[in-house]
Amino acid sequence: MNRLVPIKTKEDIFPEYRDTPIGDLLEYHDLEREFASYDSAQLLVGMCMDNRKHLNIPDNFSYIIRAGGANLRYSEFKVSFAIAIGNVKHIAIIGHSNCGMVNLASKKENFIGGLVDKAGWERSFAEEHFNQFAPLFEIGNEIDFVLSEVKRLRNRYPKITVAPMYYKVEDNKLYLITED
Template sequence: MAQIVPINTKEDIFPQYLGTPIGDLIEYHNFHKTFDTKYDHAKLLVGMCMDNRKRLHIPENFAYVIRTGAGNLRTSEFKVSYAVAVGGVRAIALIGHNNCGMANLKAKEERFVKGLVDVGWDPKAAQDHFDHFAPMFEIGNELDFVMTEAQRLRSRYPKVLVAPLMYQLEDNRLYLLRRDNTLPKAVAAM
């Protein structure tokens, strides 16, 4: 289980992120830190949802940004590798958000299929499309997905700092995530 940690002051940023592009991202977005540094290349890769309700407050050239459903980078692995290998980034901010459309896709199946039929799809083709891709893009719980995806990226890129974050739509702020250590070890390890 993941726990959301508010970031109201610079002191709330976890120590491992201070003085890194992750800390800078949080300061730019949550505290509107002045864009006093000119970046000639990206310092960070941001993976975040394609949802139109979110927008980051960051300077030009500061970050590569990959926007996919739920910020799911599994299908963008080559792009992540490019940003790391060629772009030279050594930090990844994986940003989930509350009320994500990729959570509980099964509940949206009928609307999804009908929406495709309404724009000209054959009903069977629309259903097959949903059946084929929904399992690939279903994330379950937003918090747990971001934590799991961050762990996957850490194992894939062991020398890259990976930070799981949440964007709360109600206040347009970033929050840190951590494992809930108050749970029994067997549950917290899940």
């Protein structure tokens, strides 16, 4: 976890993000900066659908796409919309501790049983569903996945600043992730 940088002062924010919407996000959430008023989104946040995470940000400050593991591969049209129509120039990709999209194979039986018991699915359909989609949504290690997703988005949108972040569920704080 030595790749995680806590934000305790504004100086902890990497210089390339300081005084940008990414820095503002970190200041609002971790440093409890007083909210400014916004008429339009300043950035796009891609984060996990996990219900344990909540960002402390002002209204209208950000587009937010929530997808399992902060995997935006299947939300790319929405990313493009935020850039082309919403005029955002900054993206924060936020993974988090204890993500359910890590080690999906260990959850296979609970997943299948849950669809059978709670949704009324036939077991064979639930198993086929898991086998078809789990490989698409498995993220491996949270930090490594965030870094790979940031790299992918930077290649796809070269004029957009994309920052890797990590949300510790244990302390409800955002951390910057150092890149090699």
